[in-house]
Amino acid sequence: MQQNAGVSGYILLLTVQFVFIVIFGIYTDYDTDLQPKNGTVQAEENFVIPKYPHFQDIHVMIFIGFGFLMTFLKRYGYSATGLNLFVAALCIQWAILMRGFFEMEHRTIRLSLANIIGADIAAASVLISMGALLGRITPIQLLIMGLIEIVLFASNEFLQIELMKIVDVGGSITVHAFGAYFGLAVSFILRPTKENAKPGELESASYTSDIFAMVGSIFLWIFWPSFNSALVDGPEQERAILHTYLSLAACTVTAIIISALVSKDNKLDMVHVQNSTLAGGVAVGSVVNLMIHPVGALIIGSFAGLISVLGYRYLTPKMFEKGRIADTCGVHNLHGMPAVASALFSAIFAYFATKDAYGDSLYTIFPGMKNSTIDDNEMIIGGFGRSSEKQAAFQLLAILITVCIAIVGGLFTGFVLKSPTFKNLRTHELHKDDIYWETPDHQEYNRDEHLQ
Numbered sequence: 001m002q003q004n005a006g007v008s009g010y011i012l013l014l015t016v017q018f019v020f021i022v023i024f025g026i027y028t029d030y031d032t033d034l035q036p037k038n039g040t041v042q043a044e045e046n047f048v049i050p051k052y053p054h055f056q057d058i059h060v061m062i063f064i065g066f067g068f069l070m071t072f073l074k075r076y077g078y079s080a081t082g083l084n085l086f087v088a089a090l091c092i093q094w095a096i097l098m099r100g101f102f103e104m105e106h107r108t109i110r111l112s113l114a115n116i117i118g119a120d121i122a123a124a125s126v127l128i129s130m131g132a133l134l135g136r137i138t139p140i141q142l143l144i145m146g147l148i149e150i151v152l153f154a155s156n157e158f159l160q161i162e163l164m165k166i167v168d169v170g171g172s173i174t175v176h177a178f179g180a181y182f183g184l185a186v187s188f189i190l191r192p193t194k195e196n197a198k199p200g201e202l203e204s205a206s207y208t209s210d211i212f213a214m215v216g217s218i219f220l221w222i223f224w225p226s227f228n229s230a231l232v233d234g235p236e237q238e239r240a241i242l243h244t245y246l247s248l249a250a251c252t253v254t255a256i257i258i259s260a261l262v263s264k265d266n267k268l269d270m271v272h273v274q275n276s277t278l279a280g281g282v283a284v285g286s287v288v289n290l291m292i293h294p295v296g297a298l299i300i301g302s303f304a305g306l307i308s309v310l311g312y313r314y315l316t317p318k319m320f321e322k323g324r325i326a327d328t329c330g331v332h333n334l335h336g337m338p339a340v341a342s343a344l345f346s347a348i349f350a351y352f353a354t355k356d357a358y359g360d361s362l363y364t365i366f367p368g369m370k371n372s373t374i375d376d377n378e379m380i381i382g383g384f385g386r387s388s389e390k391q392a393a394f395q396l397l398a399i400l401i402t403v404c405i406a407i408v409g410g411l412f413t414g415f416v417l418k419s420p421t422f423k424n425l426r427t428h429e430l431h432k433d434d435i436y437w438e439t440p441d442h443q444e445y446n447r448d449e450h451l452q
Contacts (some may be wrong), residue, residue, distance in 0.1 A: 073135055148413045187419055
């Protein structure tokens with residue numbers, strides 16, 4: 001990376017990692033099940049780690065799927081994959097701590113594989129926001145954004161899941177909607193002036209970069225069922241896998257057909273194929289473990305493919321032309337709108353949830369509908385005894401609160417990043433690797449750029 005990045009900025013990055021080490025040393029320890037017992041480590045022959053395959057799949061999505069999906073810019077491949085690796089590695093550590101602070105026992109955060117899975121999912125929200133700002137902010141700004149966003153993400157997640165008892169197994173509300181609208185709010189504050197409100201010279205793809213991006217898309221497509229099912233077990237998990245797969249399949253077919261219908265000369269648009277084919281995984285996220293039935297998953301996936309392609313074709317250009325809101329990766333179309341749709345679907349299915357349809361699992365899936373009880377210490381435990389109508393209202397309230405927190409937090413973060421304290425990229429520095437990377441083909445890099 002070049003010297004003009006500022007030595008002080010990189011010292012700040014190293015300082016943050018050092019602070020993480022200190023906090024981990026003070027506040028974290030193994031979960032009880034991982035502690036040695038009777039002087040020896042528990043080593044039963046039948047001991048297994050049931051969630052490890054899901055962890056592996058989600059890990060691939062975070063570091064390969066998201067990273068390569070963002071390589072579509074023809075001169076930003078180093079940054080797309082490299083900064084994705086950097087941001088994810090940093091935010092995973094920060095997310096472990098921030099999420100753990102809400103679950104501390106005797107001032108100690110107990111760590112297990114579940115914490116790592118949750119941290120990976122939390123990091124996804126930052127990577128979604130990064131997609132909206134891809135090529136438009138510096139690594140230091142990206143760091144600050146990630147640190148602020150994880151604090152707000154963890155707070156909102158605790159509010160929605162633990163306090164409001166909403167249903168959002170696939171994270172459409174707490175992850176996708178939050179990340180998308182947080183990033184768009186930051187982008188709004190960092191928007192270019194009217195004089196410079198035009199697409200950057202390098203804000204386009206090449207034949208090769210689009211192929212690399214497609215690799216990331218395929219990885220995300222393949223492993224998305226694990227992302228949506230990692231937080232549940234048993235029949236719920238199997239339904240989640242089934243529904244996600246069907247939704248993705250229907251979304252892919254619909255998105256590709258709609259792409260041909262709305263594109264110039266009825267030719268397929270690679271942007272739609274890379275991104276809109278994934279929208280079904282987002283749209284089904286909040287209902288993925290519910291009794292939506294296979295046909296419901298197909299309908300949701302088809303609807304997601306439709307609105308995502310139309311968003312890329314018509315809405316994203318209008319957002320830039322009218323509001324100067326740059327959305328480099330189109331996260332509003334892949335994550336934002338499908339997530340809002342998922343929340344609406346969750347309210348509909350919650351409204352019709354009955355004991356006859358779900359049996360005893362009704363109160364496991366909808367903990368807010370469980371009646372509260374009083375234990376021996378006269379402490380109130382359990383749910384809130386909500387009706388299905390109230391649970392539906394809470395699902396709608398959840399997406400409203402999440403979007404509001406994301407937008408307000410994003411606006412605040414945007415003002416912080418826009419302050420003179422941080423370097424802001426100028427127009428000719430946008431979407432270029434060689435601003436912060438040593439490129440081995442520097443002369444050829446500049447020559448190709450000049451020819452274009």
